[in-house]
Amino acid sequence: MLSKQDNAQQKGTRSQGISSKGPRTIALVGPFQSGKTTLLEAILARTGAIARQGSVEAGNTVGDASKEARHHKMSVETTFATTEFMGDTYTFVDCPGSIEFIHDMRCVLPAVDAAVVVCEADEKKVPQLQLILRELEDRQIPRFLFLNKIDKADKRVRETVRLLQPASRVPLLLRQIPIWNGDIVSGFVDLALERAHVYREYAASEVIELAGENRDREKEARFTMLEKLADHDDELLEQLLGDMEPPRDKVFDDLAKELRDGAVCPVLLGVASRSNGVLRLLKALRHEAPGIADTAKRLGAKAGDATAIVLKTFHTAHGGKMSVARVLNGEVAEGATFLAPRRDAGRVSGVFGLMGQAFSRRGPATAGETVAFGKLDGAKTGDTLSAGKHATEPLVTITPSPPVLAMAVEAKERKDDVKLGVAFTKLTEEDPSLTVIHNTESHEVVMWGQGEMHLRVATERLADRYGVPVLTHRPAVGYHETIRKAITIRGRHKKQSGGHGQFGDVLIDIKPLPREGGFKFNDMVTGGVVPRNYIPAVEEGVKDGLKHGPLGFPVVDVEVSLTDGSYHTVDSSDMAFRTAGRIAIADGLPQCQPVLLEPVYMVEIVCPNDATARINAILSGRRGHILGFDTRENWDGWDTVRAQMAEAEIGDLIVEVRSATAGVGSFSFKFDHMAELTGRQAEQVVAARRAAE
Template sequence: MGQTMRSPRGPRCIALVGPFQSGKTTLLEAILARTGAIARAGSVDAGTSFGDSSPEARQHKMGVALTAATTTFMGESYTFIDCPGSIEFAHDMHAALPAVDAAVVVCEADERKLPQLQIILRELEDLGIPRFLFLNKIDKADARVTEALNTLQPASRIPLVLRQIPIWNGDLIAGYVDLALERAFVYREHMASEVIDLGGGDRDREKEARFSMLERLADHDDALMEQLLEDVAPPRDAVFDDLSRELREGLICPVLLGSAVRENGVSRLLKALRHEAPDVAETASRLGATGSDASAYVFKTSHLQHGGKLSLARVLNGQFRDGDAIHASSGEAGKISGIHALISGSDTKRQQAGPGDLVAFGKLDAVKTGDTLSNGKAMPAKLVEVLPAPPVLAMALSAADRKDDVKLGQALLRLNEEDPSLTIIHNAQTHDIVLWGQGEMHLRVAQERLQERYGVAVKSHQPSIGYKETIRKSVTQRGRHKKQSGGHGQFGDVVLEIAPMPRGSGFTFGERVVGGAVPRNYIPAVEEGVKDGLAKGPLGFPVVDLTVTLVDGSFHTVDSSDMAFRTAGRIGISEALPQCQPVLLEPIHTVEIVCPTEATAKVNAILSGRRGQILSFDTREGWSGWDTVRAMMPEAEIGDLIVELRSATAGAGSFTRTFDRMAEVTGRLADQIVAANRPAAA
């Protein structure tokens, strides 16, 4: 007796997620080949895979954006979303996960990747997404599967339940026993596994492992518990129903074995998805898409070189037709111009899309990633809030050719639409365009896309640090501007009192002029001139935390003007500042780092080596095996902190930072900073 027969449920969407280099794209290739969507599986290393097909992905041999592909298995439609494994490109995964019905977590028994695995499983748990774990590279396993499970279990807050055990041929795994189906299979490379008779020794192992699996299921099924206590074999269909129910309710995470590169275990994975993964109706209910109008969730935006803008969306309920007017949860409106579906890896147009379909809507220019769409008359409620992770690394950009300045700005806006985890900031002080991202590779790929996709070559350099300067001493200084060159001349004369103020006070301007020494209508011009002089002090940086008071001066009835008094104010402050004992200030930030506990000592050493003052470290709330470290650090030392941090934490650590205060820098370090700034300022 096999699994219960039922009618097809409609299109389902499955995410392939997992740590960096766990084999997700290779598994997608194996699935597409096994289901006949492609003639044969491609190779990531050879650059022939359907997934990771962008020039940047091929060049770096890693996923840098999600890939979606639709195929059919046993008469049912499935769209698989291959999500990048690197934490630097995780925003695509964050945005896509709410739209999927289930996830396949691809991993291997590697302790070094446990922190990355824990991050992914934690997100799936928080979103309430059912998940299978596909223990990949089983052909290279050097440990028993039960040992591998013990290694991986700390990454999951729910039990990892082994669904299969391997059949060994010496030191090699030759096949597996399906504990739910109670059948043995031998692997055949690039082909479906073949059913074989179960040998005596393997039969004993199967009974023990199956009982262990049933015990896990019985934790949430009293009837099954009674059967086990009474030594009654439960019906096979009841076991499958329990597996399906407990998966959907987030009580267990079933574990399947395989080798994506050899296409081993792929058919059994697909059958598990077919029988046990929920459909779009449950996903729509989870997201709260329960209205009568059609609704869809946009999880990715793409700009094609010749096809315009595409909004990748999952239809949750109702029907969308080509030409439909739509409303977005952001308040924007538009009209669908083309509905595209990824069928067997090709871009296929269709006239409509219904519940469960994953499609790309054409030319919805005002729609952004994260929007909910409806073709009803009212603006839909926003179903999903996807917030990009705080940026951790920056580079300043400029067009290599000045005539491309406008083109660069437009290209950056499109890049940001495609990838909201990029942040673009125009630094008013330095006039730099600063691009913030999630890491070194993230910014490198963004720069490559500007060149490859938009034809904009850029130059990059380290962003300027927000140094400032202040004063320690009060002085009184006259500023006088007099110029006569025939006709009306220029005359302005002011006396300024300059005094330091407490840190963080900024700048204030006042006046105590008596007797009309400086007419009142010229006083605002004096203030503007002082501000001009404060833009760059004697050390080369903006001057802050001081007060300037206009106390006296003189004017000429013919030659005085706003410009003359503005110039006098600038001269006065510029001549006064070198006498005020100027001192350099640097920005200090509060930095909060999250890292695996075993890396905390390394992180503390990194902070100390970067002039960091460690404030505290404690266990990360709600995260087993993680710590949170808080420190004060100069902005100048944070620049490439993420590169060293990721190296020390196997790619899993990250941080946030908040500006705290400006602090004095003295001695040799101050001299070095001032000297380094002079060539750039010249």
Template sequence: MADSNGSMDGRGRGGPRCIALVGPFQSGKTTLLEAILARMGAVQRQGSVSAGTSVGDGGAEARAHAMSVEANIASVDFMGDTYTFVDCPGSVEFLPEMRGVLPAIDAAVVVCEADEKKVPALQLVLRELEERKIPRFLFLNKIDSGSQSVRDTLPVLQPASRVPLLLRQIPIWKDGIAVGYIDLALERAFIYQEHAASRVVEIPPDERDQEKEARFSMLERLSDHDDRLMEELLEEVEPPRDRVFDDLAHELRDGLAVPVLIGSALHGNGMLRLMKALRHEAPGMAQTLARLGVPAGGDPLGHVMKTIHTAHAGKLSLTRVLRGGFQDGAVLTNSAGDSGRVAGLSRLMGQTAQKVPVAALGDTVALGRLDMARTGDALSAGKPAKPLPAPPLPAPVLALALHARDRKDDVKLSAALQKLTDEDPSLIVEQNTELGETILRGQGEMHLRVAVERLSSKFGVAIEAYPPQVGYRETIRKAANGVRGRHKKQSGGHGQFGDVVVDIAPLPRGEGFAFIDKVTGGAVPRQYIPSVEEGTRQYLRRGPLGFPVVDVGVTLTDGSYHTVDSSDMAFQMAARIAMSEAMPACQPVLLEPVLSVQISVPSEATAKANAIVSSRRGQILGFDARDGWDGWDVVQALIPESEMTDLIIELRSATAGVGTFCAKFDHLAELIGRQADQIVASRQAAQ
């Protein structure tokens, strides 16, 4: 028997499903989740993102900034199956959250709107799904506020997808307002009702021609991979409805097309049709495992999608069960071979957790207190298993130096940073021992702002944050020969005596430091030569301008010693004295690090990117089309490190939030003039 939507009962059922809600920033993903929860009866009424009453975005930082800053999880029951939805942030700064979730999901719903400015952001999201061959629907949201027809919108959105967008529904307009839709597969019309199931009506007479044309376009696209359907279309034979749905499911699961559904999450319109499409067309667990290459037989297996540290329950590892099942107390082994015992299983609904006794195949649950588990791990009840393939995390684009406001919290800060990076692997912590700074690197201004807020609100460490110092160096332009350094001290008993003569000369850029021993006749005994080199190196850690010295050669030519008073320490001091005497006269000059930068932007923003580079004392080396990315360019440039501090902020502002870059050290360049004088004066004042 066919159900009310014309599909056969039970088709496509595959047990618990896990569906990712993804899409550009502010496309309405969290509102869609809320609408699904309300429509399926998982919550009593639909909450609001703006009012802070939604199940998703329940964290303090998400509420404060009115945006998703981490993946949110909630589940519903629909027609006998459980559907777990993972609402992923849309901002490019938080896209790594999505990357942890995607490997183990069955399908994705890409939420977007008819906004040409958001096409590059949509392309970023779709590319992630395409590369993993994840089946995906596109939900065209905010249909109630659209200013152009859906059929006109699809050509605008198509450049974001490498496979065709397949229109499944067309809106019914009345007085410029979308009041319902026609389902092209069902050939039925529905009138929206606020936060309720749509009402079935006859297709309006003035919409019939448009419906027939749109339906034929859909069937024509399906016939590209169905010869029998092609013959029926040529012979003007109406194909059976069941086979149309079979073709739709086939195209979705094989990545041949992206079905496009329409609705309004804010008003709860289109939710039931979306859920039925997921039920009948999205792959079940068996098909997902086949796509992932995970054998059905073997030890119980799970994929860690996300790590959460809570105040009361400790560490939670959100895990999708890919094989077998888990229960409380089970001993699991991660990919590295480390084991731990599960201390409780929970099903998450936003910020709340409900204990469950077991987790079956396909379930998505939080496993308690597995300290060895990391996001991306494969957890096995037997031998260690390989984790699911995942792309490398994006390179960080912004950095902050941190320290605890209260020095007694230094140890606490270290532990908090470890938990923070455990939750969010795209955050990177580095210790700059030379400058004595703890550096936190991330994906942008908001990403780091949220991280600092969490250190305070979640982990109880008040933080001072500021831009990191630049790793300036200094070198010399002029040589100095025959410079003597003598250390002599007599204070009763054995004294101290060391005497050296050195030549100092600049080296080619990038040569570093060279020490040459040319002493003859034993003027400096062999056992003290290493001490002279060590004393020289000690001085070069901070030269006359206050910075580490590079590209300098020092040659030991002569000296003298005392049979009783000479020592390693005395010759170290003598070398430092010689260096301090000679270096100021060698025309010291400041060197600044220059980075090689690759900037990726939509093509229409390339001119803006070039202007940004030029305004930051950068040198443009050229630009070319981004390989494999239609409508994108890569700008190659050299930019001083001191100009990189807020580059990503300006770049994102000029590219509707999607521009990015990667950078690496290229060379040291001389810096002179007023800017160099200010840098030197600032360093000397600090020291």
């Protein structure tokens, strides 16, 4: 809670900070395990939204409240929490830091007013930081960097900022410098306010006299800050050149403007676990972060009917579907009807406030507020909703990253098959970066995701949230087979069992086609030896036989010609000739020198350039044919490696790639061609197939 001293101090700081910019939404983002959930907890405790600050270790935080998050001690989905600070309403969004769950962050970012990037003084996390900052830069989101765990820093803060700077396209602007007591950070100096503060655990910091060494360090660091601000303000530059002290309000105005314009990224210090630096962060957000008017303008939202953007979809046990949305303009009350682009979104069954996993019914939502709308069955994450007579064109486009890992999934109990289908629908609504497909060739249901943990959490949710325990295994590889030799073979089906019998007799030529030739069937019958009405049945029988070749896989790149045959006026039928065609192809293929084919893909891996050598070694160890590598376009310090790789080797490739790149590498792939697989590897594949059958 704010003390009386803090309130009085704040009122005397800047008159222009008194006016509200409306309810604001702030994203808490940053590398994995940087302390975002802890910072959210500290903010909620400091603003009085919760009685006391919990911890991730104790499993009692507002964020990471799901069973999966607490089990793995990591954020696996966004958490929304609304609170008030000095009369203004804020919704903070705790976003996952792992690249596997980054899509949740992407869905939120377009509609937030600003972001707080939580980071440690750890050079190893620079690539992760770069990923996060790139998302913010591309979306033009104003951002602060909160240098967390400053009490554990082993470098001077300006050296730390220099190490982190390569992750940002714009200058990291140091707003505070630490006060050192030996090797311990005991407080900070605010360079904008020119005040020194000493940390108090779980309490507001105490203002102390700025004197001695701290005064000298403050003057030097403040001048550096003002120099960077002056790069975008000629008036400030003239004042600095003339040795004039700029007015404090002028400095704050420049800080707010250059933050809003994305010209700088201010850096603040703190220790979220002890609530140090949280109050100064809140005050910086209050004074300098833009409001809903700026955000609506950035998105191109026009005044008029109520408009909202869906940030996240939840399926709750008792409240049904909940669509968390940011209202950009207008007012939305219970009973309001929304349109989404090209479909109805539904009628709002209730408006709910947000506090972690708790939803509380409330009154109408106004512009700037982030709330949950009940039972908008037609709404999807990312939708632009309009309460008018006509749907609004989408204000944002959010495309999930290409999936990188798959698992085949089936219900543990056969009776749950239908229930599993319903659960998949809800699961992919909540997390659009998951994809579920039915492989008609292997008869498997395959779930694709962004990594090992992503898929693990998805299967845990199927069991825990939707009551469908599942079995998983590695999906089948799309092996095919083809032939090298041409032959002529007869297929004859004759059966007599009283009454009408069955008779079909065909002579076919089987020969190989060039790669990617597919399947070709020729009717070369003359003299009516096989009546015309039976020829399609012969072709269907041949296709039946090609579904499962002598090696156990579908047969491709084959041409079959029907050249001769015979029939019986009474016993012949479509079924008899279909069976004859299947017999001919089944008997002929083993004599055609069958050979196994495996799918080969073009793979493109992106990674920090200090990991490129490791990536090349991984590819070589997986039978990859490296085609080359180049610098990643517009990404300083990153490379793109291109290679051809067999599908069988791609299966768990992402696990090794992430391990070699400190969790930030990724890849995309697309089918290129089928290639012959021979020798011991082919023998192992065929043996495994026969064992499975």
